[in-house]
Amino acid sequence: MQIIVANHIKNTIPQKESSKEYLKFVEEHFRSADKSLAGSLMAEPMTMKFDGPRNMKNYITEMTNIASRFWTLGMKVDDTFLVQFILNSLLLEYGPFQINYNTIKDKWHVSKLSNMLTQDESKLKKQVSHSIKLMGQGAGKGLIVKVNKIKKKKPPAKVLHDAYKALKVDGCCLCKSKRTTLSERLPKM
Numbered sequence: 024m025q026i027i028v029a030n031h032i033k034n035t036i037p038q039k040e041s042s043k044e045y046l047k048f049v050e051e052h053f054r055s056a057d058k059s060l061a062g063s064l065m066a067e068p069m070t071m072k073f074d075g076p077r078n079m080k081n082y083i084t085e086m087t088n089i090a091s092r093f094w095t096l097g098m099k100v101d102d103t104f105l106v107q108f109i110l111n112s113l114l115l116e117y118g119p120f121q122i123n124y125n126t127i128k129d130k131w132h133v134s135k136l137s138n139m140l141t142q143d144e145s146k147l148k149k150q151v152s153h154s155i156k157l158m159g160q161g162a163g164k165g166l167i168v169k170v171n172k173i174k175k176k177k178p179p180a181k182v183l184h185d186a187y188k189a190l191k192v193d194g195c196c197l198c199k200s201k202r203t204t205l206s207e208r209l210p211k212m
Contacts, residue, residue: 061096064089072112079144083109083137103130110136116147 036052039045068089073082086109090100110121120143124131131139 061093061098064092064096068108068112073114075114079140080137083133083140086112087133102132105133106131106136109133109140113140117143 036045036048039048068086071086073079086105090105093100110117110124113121117140120140
């Protein structure tokens with residue numbers, strides 16, 4: 024039995040009289056590795072999100088494989104939990120599909136969810152509209168979106184001056200004095 028075990032592991036396991044004792048020691052020695060594997064395995068589906076370029080069938084198969092790895096570690100993942108987990112990791116385009124699933128009374132298995140989502144994926148791919156944004160590259164600034172800016176022209180100063188002169192005010196609106204008028208305070212042109 025020791026012939027099959029890798030050399031770097033062989034050195035950590037002491038010699039035992041029987042193979043039963045040897046296997047018991049190996050099981051106890053590597054049990055903590057299962058716990059750390061379960062911890063890292065828990066983080067994997069939490070961070071996984073469905074992205075558009077990947078195939079929906081492959082994504083669901085990958086999530087099912089992770090659930091089966093939990094089962095081998097002694098952690099049972101319920102089918103309805105996995106279905107809900109997959110639905111929550113979908114893109115916003117699948118929002119109507121999620122609402123439809125929530126309104127239905129029966130619960131689906133992963134295989135039925137996979138079939139339904141694959142159909143919905145093909146329908147969404149047919150409805151995709153294409154849009155293009157004009158991009159330009161500035162000198163050393165990277166890509167810049169070009170936007171047409173409309174500049175408002177200011178009226179000439181003489182027009183403003185004449186407009187203020189046309190106002191008939193009893194006094195200055197700035198200092199409230201009856202002796203000066205606004206037109207007298209304006210600069211001469």
